[in-house]
Amino acid sequence: MSKAERKENIISTALKLFAEKGFYVTTIPDIAAKVGMSVGNFYNYFSSKDILAKELILYISEYLGKHIREINEGEGSAKDKISAIVTFYFTMATERPEMIEYFLRIYLSNREVFGESCEGMVCVSPFITEMMIFFDDGVAGGELRDQDFFSAFGLFMGYLGGMVFLFGEKILPEPLSHYEASIAENIYRALKTV
Amino acid sequence: MPSRLYKPTLIWLQGVTCNGNTHSFLNLPYLPQLLERFEVLYHPLLPCTQSLAETAHCKRGCDVLVFEGAFDPEMERAGTTLKQLVGHYAGEAGHVIAAGSCASFGGIFKASAPNRNSGLAFAGEQPDGPLRGRVGKVINLSGCPVHPEWLGYALMSIADGRPVAVDQLGRPTALYRHMAHDGCLRNEYFEWKVDVEQFGRKEGCLFYEHGCRGPLTHASCNRTLWNGVSSKMRVGTPCFGCTEPDFPRRNLFETKTNMSIPEEVPVGVSKRAYLTMTGIAKSFKIKRLEERLIDDD
Numbered sequence A: 001m002s003k004a005e006r007k008e009n010i011i012s013t014a015l016k017l018f019a020e021k022g023f024y025v026t027t028i029p030d031i032a033a034k035v036g037m038s039v040g041n042f043y044n045y046f047s048s049k050d051i052l053a054k055e056l057i058l059y060i061s062e063y064l065g066k067h068i069r070e071i072n073e074g075e076g077s078a079k080d081k082i083s084a085i086v087t088f089y090f091t092m093a094t095e096r097p098e099m100i101e102y103f104l105r106i107y108l109s110n111r112e113v114f115g116e117s118c119e120g121m122v123c124v125s126p127f128i129t130e131m132m133i134f135f136d137d138g139v140a141g142g143e144l145r146d147q148d149f150f151s152a153f154g155l156f157m158g159y160l161g162g163m164v165f166l167f168g169e170k171i172l173p174e175p176l177s178h179y180e181a182s183i184a185e186n187i188y189r190a191l192k193t194v
Numbered sequence B: 001m002p003s004r005l006y007k008p009t010l011i012w013l014q015g016v017t018c019n020g021n022t023h024s025f026l027n028l029p030y031l032p033q034l035l036e037r038f039e040v041l042y043h044p045l046l047p048c049t050q051s052l053a054e055t056a057h058c059k060r061g062c063d064v065l066v067f068e069g070a071f072d073p074e075m076e077r078a079g080t081t082l083k084q085l086v087g088h089y090a091g092e093a094g095h096v097i098a099a100g101s102c103a104s105f106g107g108i109f110k111a112s113a114p115n116r117n118s119g120l121a122f123a124g125e126q127p128d129g130p131l132r133g134r135v136g137k138v139i140n141l142s143g144c145p146v147h148p149e150w151l152g153y154a155l156m157s158i159a160d161g162r163p164v165a166v167d168q169l170g171r172p173t174a175l176y177r178h179m180a181h182d183g184c185l186r187n188e189y190f191e192w193k194v195d196v197e198q199f200g201r202k203e204g205c206l207f208y209e210h211g212c213r214g215p216l217t218h219a220s221c222n223r224t225l226w227n228g229v230s231s232k233m234r235v236g237t238p239c240f241g242c243t244e245p246d247f248p249r250r251n252l253f254e255t256k257t258n259m260s261i262p263e264e265v266p267v268g269v270s271k272r273a274y275l276t277m278t279g280i281a282k283s284f285k286i287k288r289l290e291e292r293l294i295d296d297d
Helices: A002-019 A028-035 A039-045 A049-073 A080-096 A099-107 A127-141 A149-170 A176-191 B020-025 B031-036 B052-056 B081-093 B101-105 B107-112 B131-138 B148-160 B189-192 B271-284
Strands: B008-013 B039-042 B063-070 B095-099 B140-141
Touching: A002 A039, A002 A049, A002 A099, A028 A039, A028 A049, A028 B107, A049 A080, A049 A099, A049 A127, A080 A099, A080 A149, A080 A176, A099 B081, A127 A149, A127 B052, A127 B271, A149 A176, A149 B095, B008 B081, B008 B140, B020 B148, B031 B148, B052 B140, B063 B081, B063 B101, B063 B148, B095 B101, B101 B107, B101 B140, B131 B140
Parallel strands: B008 B039, B008 B063, B063 B095, B095 B140
Antiparallel strands: none
């Protein structure tokens, strides 16, 4: 296994452990044991739990950004792209729930861990940038209504985050995919020009 | 280098104009020395050897034609149409200078009468006007008005026999390769995305909300200051992009945004890269940049 693959393995293992047990309860020896390496070797990859925490949010943000960029650069209307983003997000939340869980439960709830060198948009920039490009293209193309960025962003991502949260709490009666079309429609109606 | 005894002849003609470029030129600190290098056959305000009527007879030519204002083919000067005047003098001259944005690209007069007015060789970015087929011959000194030092540079270069390299819009690269943003005293505010609170203040950047075109405008206003001391941004007014072919734009004091995202980003930067950088820069709150520079109120 190459060093890059081993790093990837640590990241996915840590994400799962943090999602299952919580950030503070999970220790570096827990992660090292699960990956199958010594604690000493682990520190060759990440020198502290806080640094690992920041790397994880960057990893997720880059993952989200990469996929939304593909949607942004593809063909289709803003309406089509909203559907594609909703589908991608819910697929990710279903297949790799630990990634969204980490974002919602650890990144957003434990800001003290991320404060220094991860202020504001620094660690989520790849993802936020793609959402900006999506909104900018939609307004420039005349399909979406011009409004404050955070009002639109909050509506879009807050809705998706809320649904994933309900899904994670096992409150939703149906799987996430059941809601994709109606949620995409709701978001489009809220954002489109009159 | 040509002999100092040889003085190129110069004629300054006006099209549809507010006289702004002539008035700007009068502020050139070394105007007397510059005029010594030319034989001024005609200028509407400066001492010259011919009257307008004599100039309009088109009996002789000139080495340098400076044209101020938009070109309107039917407009007359002393009974001769601009079409005839420009056709004659530009044909004779070794150098043609379009002084100001109207002569360069049509400017405000093209905006008000687009089917009638143009620049000498361009209407906006499109080749048009009486010299459209001779784009390489025209030195476009866009600006509303033209910076006197830019006109001084072009004329002195001609007097010295030095070639003036121009960009694809005919503007001298030595003057227009920079952006108006270069040398702006507010660049630190631009870097950290701190917007100005009100016009006229020394603090804050005018790009985000107040329509400043500095990072999108080819001009050296902040390198070669106006009257040696100032520029729009230095007194707290946004750059209006007056050297660009799309001048005048509408809503000069507003930055066009799509969901708070600037529609246009600095020249040479992709929007994606710009937004990434902006998002990160905005995350920092720098107290020093939030404060007044001088606590005088």
